[in-house]
Structure formats: C-alpha cells, structure tokens
Amino acid sequence: MSRLRVSLPGLDMKNPILPASGCFGFGKEYAKWYDLSLLGGITIKAATLEGRFGNPTPRVAETESGMLNAIGLQNPGVKGIIENELPWLEPYNIPILANIAGSTEEEYIEVTKHISASPLVSAVELNISCPNVKEGGIQFGTHYKSAADLTRKVKGVSEKPVYVKLSPNVSNITEMAEAVEDAGADGLSMINTLVGMKLDWRTGQPILANKTGGLSGPAIKPVAIRMIYEVSQKVSLPIIGMGGVSTAEDVLEMMSAGASAVAVGTANFVNPFICPEIIEKLPELLDEIGVEQISEMTGRSFNQWKTPLSSR
Amino acid sequence: MSRLRVSLPGLDMKNPILPASGCFGFGKEYAKWYDLSLLGGITIKAATLEGRFGNPTPRVAETESGMLNAIGLQNPGVKGIIENELPWLEPYNIPILANIAGSTEEEYIEVTKHISASPLVSAVELNISCPNVKEGGIQFGTHYKSAADLTRKVKGVSEKPVYVKLSPNVSNITEMAEAVEDAGADGLSMINTLVGMKLDWRTGQPILANKTGGLSGPAIKPVAIRMIYEVSQKVSLPIIGMGGVSTAEDVLEMMSAGASAVAVGTANFVNPFICPEIIEKLPELLDEIGVEQISEMTGRSFNQWKTPLSSR
C-alpha cells in the first residue's frame, strides 16, 4: 500500500483520497457503509462559530452530469463539532482536514483558533469560496486582497497548516493562488463549486429556495483540471484537487494536472463506496502505465521531463 | 407562427432560435439537412481580417455532458466571407448575426467596418470571449475597461447593432455587462465557453493540441442560466442566451432567466436537426403552460408580477 502514500503539510496520507467538505458530513454516516480507516483522510463539513441552520429547502437540484447545492453551511458550530463530532473519528486514525467558514474575519479567526487547537485536527481548510451564504464565503474568495488578508490572519492564529480553498468563479485563479501563497498559506484546495442556477421551465421559478447554488460533479471537472494545471505551474504550494472526480482515472488525471491529493465530493452521493473503490483501483492503473509511486503522477502534464517517471 | 416572434435590435426573428457562432459554419452544411429559412436567424463563424488556419489538431475533446474545443477562429477572412459565404445565405431571408474577432483593436474595427456594411448582415456579435487564441479574444473580455473601450470603438464604426459576447470566465459578469452597456452596446450574447482542459490519464498529456479549450454543452447550462439571470436584472439590453441549450424546455428556461432569444451550439453536433425540432416543439410547451406569446417568457423568473402572463 505504501506506493499510494502522499505527504502534504500536516497530512500524511496512506493514499491520496479524501472525501470533500460538505459531502461526507462528519464521517458518521459513511462509517455505516465501510471502514473509514481505508481513507487517506477526511475533510469535515464547514465549521462556523455558532451553529447554523443554513438555507431553506429545496437545497439541491440536479443538472446534466452535475448538481447544484445551496446548503448554506449548516453545522452545529465549532464547539459542537469539537465536542460531539471529532472524538467519534479518533479511532479511525486518519488525518482530519477541518473546513472553516465565517461571515467576518473575526469569525474565521475564532473558529481557526478553536479547531486548530484540537489534537484530532491535522490541518485546516479555509473556505473562502462558499457561494451559498450572503456574507463571508465567496466575497473573500473573489477579491485577492481580502483573500490574502484573511489568509495571513488565519495563519497567524492557526496551530496547524492552512489550506486555502479557492473559488473557480474568478477571472484569474493564478493571481488568487499567488496572493494566498504570499500570505503564507501552506497549501491550496481547489476547486469549490461554480455558481449556477436551475429554473423550472413551467413556472419560471428557481428550483433552489436560495435561487442560485454551487455546481459540482463531473460537469465541472474540465474547469478544475484547467485551474489546477495553471496554478500548480505558478505556485509551489501542494494542491488538494477536487471537482467532479468520480473514478480512479479521474484521480490520476487530476494529479497529472498538478494535484498532490484528491478530494471526492458529489460522487459519494452517487455511490457511497466510491472512495474505497477508487483506492482499490489505483494500484491497477499505476501498473497499467508502469508507475511505481503515485506521488510521481503530480504535475506529470507539464513536468514529466523534470521528474522522470520510475518506469523510464 | 407569430406567437414565436421576437424582436431584438437589428434582429427581427420569426422565432427565438438561432445557431450559435462556430457551431454551424456559414450555414451551408446544415442546409443539406433542412431548410434554413425555418430558423429565427443564423450566427456565423467568427470573422477575422485575414484568413486563419486556427490551432493544430486535435481540436475537440469530449467531457461529461459537454465538450472542449480549441478551433482557434479558423475562417477565410472577412473578405472571403463577404464574397463567398454570405451571398449563399441570401435566399433564406433570415437575419444574419456576424461574429467578429481579432488580435488587436484595429483588427476588430476593420472587420466590423467591412462586415457591418454588408446588406446581408443584420447585426454584429463582438466576440471578446474566445479562449482559444493567444492574442485578442478573451483578453478583451476579462478586463472591463478594455471591453468597454473596444465596444465603444466598434460601435463607432458599425453600421449595424452591436451585440457583445461575454465570457463567463470572470469574477463579476454584471460589472462586465454594465461596462459594455455604458459603452453603447445594443445587446449582449452570453455565454461563451468556460476555459477547461482534459488530460489523458495514461500519458498525463492534454488531449487538445492547444492544451486548454472552451467547455460547452449541457454541463455549463447552470452557469449560463445564473449569469443571464443576474445580468438581465441589472442591464436593460436584450440578451441572446446560450450555453448548453439542447431542448425546447431549455429554451424556455433560458428565456425565463432573462434571454430574449436563444442560440444553440453544441447540440447541433449531437443532432443536426435540433434547431427545427426545438422550433416545432415550442408552441406545444407554450400551450402546456398557457402562454400565448413566447416573448412574455423573457425574465419570467424575476419579473412575473411586473409583466403578467397572458394566461392570468
């Protein structure tokens, strides 16, 4: 199994696969389906300072090869998470990436202080890209000065490495990545959802109560691949790639684009076993292309002559 | 048939359906499949000043519910188009929307002068959103000052109404729309393709020779609907909507979002008869929801109480 090992700041993973934030709750539900210790890690649902109920329903809508969601960061609040959710994950002994969100800088900072202090948390993921809340979220993620400022402040209080989760809804993702790199981020997570919308053609009304939502799933994979490809050539931070990954082949494609680990979101809803199934398939695929260590796949699209594959 | 009529600056269309630029050549090929005079109009492939060969092949790749293209504005040049392509469309007696592109402001201006002077051209579509050329194209479409400047200059020389075709690869599509509205645009076309990429997981190499390409098809429809919905509430320009439309239901969804006419791109490749099939189906759907005039659908998602439907 060690051929699947990848190592990122704070995240020493026995394989590069972790569920994406918001698509796996706090792990409990999927633990009924399989042994979570098979995973490379877990990203937990966004934590805010106080508990939040989120948006009214309907909160999801289906689109071609994708879905829209507007959950609106429902969660029990950072204390509830630390007290009731995290302890439950301890026995699985896998790295936990804690996604954090807020409406104000102060809220992000407070949440980071609390959650990064938990010994069970390996790293934090700064969600500045949630399109489904009125305040905070994406407003930090589409202006790179505010993204950099927030990163710097969060980094200042965090006891664990900080991954900044980038929004794809920007004119220039590379500038954004460079800005947060300069501000001290330890890694990047990309991409969050694209802002989208679906209307009922009969009534003309939005399907989602929140009107717009975040588009995820295979539909957005080409955008994710492109952004990871562009950013990974410009910054030296490791990238947790995500966006539409549903197969082991997709994982290798995304690593070739520049990702060091890969998060799986929407695909969990399609098939609850998708993460362990992908993990099991990866060695077969590596054999097929004669690659020994999966970590060699990272950036293969552009740096294959720099870092020769083990097969050559 | 008059219930399908829509009227936009320069484009008096007997129905709201026209093929999208680049997905229908100059019409000749599809004329072998059906009578082009059934269409509401035609958008022709981008014209540049000189003929262009475009990018190396492969130029297309398939993605989930979508495709990537990197044609690179291949075309015979504005003179070739005026001499050899346009006359051929005359007998069909439908409005022609001429898509124009260039590497420099000067080129856009020259092309506009020539093509807008043709009596066969009803309006021009300023393509500042092509992601597949190194110079021009999208570089004008992601900075709103350059977009506005170019619009003003093109508008200054155009003998026909000018539609500005917006790129979805921006942080704030509304600002872009407002900028070109202020600069004198007569209408908007939206959206062009999202920049995307696909890699061969076996080799790690891009499928497209150009590496990145433009993502189109049903996968991007939620993004198009959202952007049209946002923009149409902020500007008073008519919008030609496009992005993933493949059914008559999609047309009504897009008009509800705020479009006054709808262009069909990728779906022509899936089914060459798609435009006439949609046109035939529209009255049935209008009957189903008790709407008399299709033009009443425009903006129904947000203004249904302002402009009551005929059925109420």
Next chain:
Amino acid sequence: MKKHLLTITSNTEIARNIFEMKLTGPGTATMTVPGQFLHVSVGNNTSKLLRRPLSICDVDLEREEVTLLYRAQGEGTKQLSQKHTGETVDVLGPLGNGFSTESSEDRKKALLIGGGIGVPPLYYLGKKLKDKGIQVTFILGFQSLEASFYIEQFQEIGETIVTTVDGSLGLKGFVTDAMDQPISDEPLIYSVGPAVMLKAVEQKAQGLNGFISLEERMGCGVGACFACVCPTETRQSGYVKICSDGPVFKMGEVVL
C-alpha cells in the same frame, strides 16, 4: 445499509405515467419495514447522477421480490420506466426510519391517508397492520380516475375511500374532505403525501396520534449532506434530516 444490484422482473405502466417495478435479489430480505425507501440509481452511464428516493410498496420475502410504484414525470423516472425485465437496477437501502407498527399494537383501528404518489408505502404498511389484527381504513386521493391506481389491491386489505380532485372517481375533493365523516375509536393516523396535504391532515386529525412521511429533494439519502432538513421545535438541534431521521415522523413533531 447496503448497496444492491437487483434484477427487474417486471416494469409496467399501471395508470397514466404510473409504473409498477418489481425487483428481485437477496438484498430484499432486509426490506421489512414499511415507510422505508430505496435510493434508486437511474443508471450507470446517464447524465442524471442523483439517485431517486422511492418508497417500498411491497415485499415478498419468499420470492425475494420488492415492488416500487413510481410516477414517470421527470427525466430520471422516465429513464427508469424504459428499463426492461432482466436489466439490473442499483439501489441503496432500505434507508430511513419507517412506520413503527409496534406502537400501534394497543390500537384496534388505523386510518391510512395517502395522496397521489404518496400512496405506495401505505400498501405495505396496511398489510403489516392487518397482519397484527388491526382494522385498516384507507383514504386515497388522486387527481382523477385516470391517475388512480392500486385501488383493488388496497380494497383487499381494508375499506378504501377514494377521492379525486375532478370527481371522476369516488368523492370529489381532497383526502381531508373524506375525513369529515366522524372518525370513531381514535384510530392511529398514518399519512403520506405532499406537505400541504400532510398539514391539512394534521389539522383535521387534531387530538389523534399518528405518523406522517415527508418528501424532500435529496443529495446523499444517508444523512451526510444536509440537503433534506426540516425544522422542528421538538429536538435540540432544531432540525431533522428527512432521509435518516425520517422520512416518517410523529404528527406534530416537525414544522410543516
């Protein structure tokens, strides 16, 4: 909780756009609680990713066969309706918490109220209650005669009152109109249908005890994504998840 690959034994249109699908496979052995649902995949290669929640309508443990009744209205259910005998269907389930038939043991009567495509789970529930010696009455509401289904099957279990909106079958009106007759012996109420109907039923049934089953658009179907929440004043969290805490709740437990 399991994922099963079941084989279609029949898939037929029993009323306009209403299909009965029978599926067989060992996984059916666990499908013993009425009100639970299966999360049904539309297919492997389709562009419709999300599973469709469909209620268990009947289970034949000997034949290892589960019956689903569904309306082919959107693209996903239309694609399901095109599947042939012998094809397989990927289902998760049984999911959720179904109707408790235990707590009803001290009652003699049950009133089962279903509207439209909320009717299917009442069939399996009715059978189970009858097996326990409880006298079951159904009130089933449909749009019209044309849209009605399974009435004879229900009649085999107990008295079945039908309402239609257009009056083409049974009483003209809604299910709640059929509740105007004096309700005797304080039956337990079990109701499935659109939220507006459930709300009306709760009002009519004031003072009585019972259960309702809710519907909501789902992502995961297993409690992980928070798509399907419903507010409640009776729990500390302030909400329930319909997929995993429900879809069945006590009357009055959630805010409709």
Next chain:
Amino acid sequence: MKKHLLTITSNTEIARNIFEMKLTGPGTATMTVPGQFLHVSVGNNTSKLLRRPLSICDVDLEREEVTLLYRAQGEGTKQLSQKHTGETVDVLGPLGNGFSTESSEDRKKALLIGGGIGVPPLYYLGKKLKDKGIQVTFILGFQSLEASFYIEQFQEIGETIVTTVDGSLGLKGFVTDAMDQPISDEPLIYSVGPAVMLKAVEQKAQGLNGFISLEERMGCGVGACFACVCPTETRQSGYVKICSDGPVFKMGEVVL
C-alpha cells in the same frame, strides 16, 4: 445525408474488445460507397454527447443491413458494445467522401493496406473492387493474434497477408514490412490506419497512385465546426476537412 434510427440485429465480440455490430433499416439503402462512415450516437440519455465516426464495413442491400466493426476502448464505444439486439442506434450517414472505385477501372490490381481498427472499410472496398474484376490483395496489420479479426472474411475476397507486431500471426512487423516484396503491375493502393502508418505507406509506395483514409477527432462530422482539418498544399484554402472533404484523399494530397 440523413439521420436514421437503425435496429441492432447483432452485436458480438469477435476478437478481444473488437465488436461486430449489424444494423438494419431502410436507411442502409444509401450506404453504397466504401470508405464513407456513419456518425453513431452513443445513446440518448448518456453523458457522452459526441457521435463516434465508424466506417461502413459491409452492406447487404437485400437484407437492408449494414455492418460496423469497432474497438470498444473508450467510454462511448464501451457503451455501444453493451447494446442488445433489438435496441435502436441513431446514426447520421453515410457521411464523407469514400473510396472512388471508378478511377480504378483501368487497373487490374489493387493493394489494400489496413492497420488495426483501420481494417473495417477495406472489407467493403475489397468486395466492390472484386465485383469490378480487379484482383485484390490485402495487407492487414494487427498488434497480435488475439487482436486480429475478420481474416477469413478477407481471404474470401483475395490474397491476405497478415502482419503482427509481436509475430504471433503472419509476418512479424508492420504492414510496411510486408510491402518489401516487389510490388508488381503497379497496383492502386488503398490504405486506412493511423497517420504514422499512412505516412510510412506513402513513402514505401512512392511512384504508385492510391488513396488513404484519415482519422481525426470530430465535432459535427458534417463540415461545420472545423474540428477535423488537415493541412494540404494542393488546395487553395490550405486545409481540408476530414469529415466532409475526406476521410479519403489521394495519396500525397494532404500533409501527414
């Protein structure tokens, strides 16, 4: 040019990952030119939108049946391979310009060279040439014995030389290695396969006349999208579209 809904009469694996699909329907009556292709839809509800160009391998006008041979390698062709007899397939075609068998009338001999999945159109072409009294020789290149197919069928038409890369069948090597034997009587050359092979064939066949058929990723398949261009020095435009000007070109006409 038409869109046809053809019905599958058989769809069987004839070598590893190589499928023979037979389709019937009135549309087949127009499929009379070898080298033309059908633009095949993977299906209505799939997430694979683009059609797959597949060459006409044989046509039986009496039975109204067309044969396609295809390799199930990517997702689209894999999905095609899962279709059953009786299902329908939506095809556009015949598309493109096929092999001219007219110009060959003054020739006595033809050499048909195909590599891998370029082999199928040569079957129909060989039959047509033979019907005109031309003596046909085939050179067919495969990866291995396991990957080879249709050899007996080709042998019924004319002499068939097989090469395999691993030597497990026929000559070890590439099709061009089989061209080393002196080519007599100046046969017309017809060749289909990957670009590298076509290039090698053109070099070997220097001085001879002939035709090649090209492959490229396609969007529309009908000449509208400019996806499938190939540079040429012999035409004023500087390019040809493979889907509508080709896929068949004279040797030397395009820049490989």
